[in-house]
Amino acid sequence: MAAMSGTVRVLVVDDDALVRAGLSLMLDGADGIVVVGEADDGDAVPAALDAHPADVVLMDIRMPRVNGITATRRVRARPSAPEVIVLTTFDSDENVLHALRAGASGFLLKDSLPARIAEAVRAVAAGEPILSPGITRRLMERAATEAGAHERARAALAELSAREHEVAVAIGQGRTNAEIAAHLHLSIATVKAHITRVLTKLGVGNRTQVALLVHDAGLC
The missing domain is CATH 1.10.10.10 (Winged helix-like DNA-binding domain superfamily/Winged helix DNA-binding domain)
Structure with a gap:
């Protein structure tokens, strides 16, 4: 649920410090979005959300201690759970489907244009999932098998x-x-x-x- 002020609060989760910094810098400059915190692994997400309530979590899939799938499942089990957008480097990442089943509202490639990422954050906060049609079609076909x-x-x-x-x-x-x-x-x-x-x-x-x-x- 988006913040009462109309500003979407975002938590950025990625084990790569440069990626976190880049996403935070880009999103903090986007209209109607504020980055309230960062976490460097899935195991740090609960404490980060306790300290900095968020409306949307940008969640990396591949992290060394607790991966994005497990972290997404834990986030979505929280009271008043924020929405989750999973981040992946390759559109063929086999874990994306599992992340969606864990409760993620969509996924983005890490090399997506800044405007696309900001648009996705706003859309997911408003209750609209973000799913790339071409990639999603392949995921759906895999799910059906x-x-x-x-x-x-x-x-x-x-x-x-x-x-x-x-x-x-x-x-x-x-x-x-x-x-x-x-x-x-x-x-x-x-x-x-x-x-x-x-x-x-x-x-x-x-x-x-x-x-x-x-x-x-x-x-x-």
Whole structure:
């Protein structure tokens, strides 16, 4: 949830001091964003968040003591959990899918343009996942090949009402709240209420995990 002032508070987590410094310097200069803290490994994230509450965590995947997947899972289990964007050097990183399943709201390549990173931070703070279409397609295909994923996803989605199912599929298609509202002829407030119920019934923490289930089920 974005800060009440409208400023998005960011915690930068990376074991490379130069990367941390670069991200912090770049984001602190972006409109509506402030970097409130840094951490050099996943095991330092809880203390950093206790000292500096954040709305979004930029999380490196590969760190020596506690990796970004485990750290993301721990972050998302916190009360009033911040959103997480995982950072990776290569779009083929096999750990990205696991990070998304751990509750990350999206991922970025470390060489993304500064404006893209700032845009992603603002979007995720507003509840919109950031997923590169080309890379995400490959991740979804890999997710669908996991043993039993198709059956488990189908069973989970069967617990939704007809309208909730439509909303879930629309999330899987990458539609924003406004696009879902227009597509299903609903108000944005009603869409948000449906999304809250979908998250609760599916037992997931964010829209990205809903999208993964929808793709696992073969509905997109």
